[in-house]
Amino acid sequence: MKENKYDEEIFFEKYSCMDRSRQGLQAAVEWSELQKLLPDFTGKRVLDLGCGYGWHCRYAAEQGAVWVLGTDISHKMLREAHTRNQLPNVEYRCAAMEDLDFAPTSFDVVISSLAFHYVRDFGPLIQKVAHWLKPGGELVFSTEHPVFTAYGTQDWYYAPDGSILHFPVDRYFEEGARQAVFLGEPVIKYHRTLTTCLETLLQNGFSLQHVVEPQPPESMRDLPGMQEEWRRPMMLLVSARKNKS
Template identity: 40%
Template sequence: MSQNVYDQSEFFENYVKLDRQTKGLDGAPEWPRLREMLPTLKEAQVLDLGCGFGWFSRFARSGGAARVRGIDLSEKMLEKAHSMTADDGIAYEQADLENLTLPDDEYDVVYSSLTFHYLTNLPSLVAEISRSLKRGGRFVFSVEHPLFTAPTTPSLVVVDEDTGRKAWQVDAYQQEGLRTRSWFVEGVHKQHRTMSTYINLLLSSGFRLTDFVEWCPSQEELKSNPGWDVELIRPTFLLVGAVKD
């Protein structure tokens, strides 16, 4: 079973204060690029994996989706999603994505935001997604960038004492597997995978790659958000779009 830190009180109380939770999709800096990868949602059957508070599920319905199924492991996240949603066209469900079974040829769009890097058994899930997407269906997801997940040491950013130049430590990029991080609480488990692993996983599951973005803020975004200059040291997010042939 997946680790469920989101239902830990200390974690959840801090997590809900993030911009991407208080402001929704507009608080997620990578969202404009992800939105560009999406097909038309009008009359679409949509699956939202790791739906959290349901921000994307509600967006999909506002874009004309016929029905949205949102799945998350966290009871607290789903309670929040239900409280923020008044729409019979959205169905939220608690389930572990590590052992999820999906129906054949059911969905036009499958979407996931910053969830897959928590999963050990991602190949099985991607195979389920491929089987469940209709031919020509679109698969759009984001993960923490492999350069971001790779380090095994706790001090990720190194600052040169003489020049002040910042560098990102990548000490074990080719060694995939568990990484343990401190994020609101100690001992948060994430899974590091290389970029080639993500690409080959899609290709071997019957997908054709359509989008592959190492997210970086624009010059205009940097002017409005000075703290985002750390993204020029290393990307935080990898955004991927694919279609089932």
């Protein structure tokens, strides 16, 4: 059974207190770089996998998309999406992304923000995305960086005085489930290598456009804990285009 952590009351309450939950895209550390990778949405049909509160759905709609479908496994997430980011040309559907099924060439753009690391079987999902996209269509996603997911705990190693020593990377080539801790709660995430992340796209008819390891923007560098973000990559941003033949 697919984990639905975001419908757990305590976990969701903690998530709802994050800056990116309360303030939207401008509070997301990766947004300034992710925004650069997004295509022109004018006249496009867009699918957002793991849409959460629907911030990216709203952005696509406001940038000219004719229709946006946001999907998420969490009822609580979608309740917030309906409240905060409901527009006439935006719809939401509660489903695990792995269970979705659409006709070929249903979408011009597929986007996903920090959701693919919850997916156990990446290959079959990307195969589906390629099926859903029109030739020349674009896939843009962010996911947790393989350096960040490899060890599992997603926390630093500390000195006896509590100062940070380094970030652990271990079992890098051993792909699969990791018992992570997010917002102080246990969460299952899935580690895959950088090779798997990128080669899976190439093997399913995509051409890579951009690969970015985002750093904190200048405007956030003085926020608490942000200086540590220079010591290891947390996220990976990828844009790819479905080949036309």
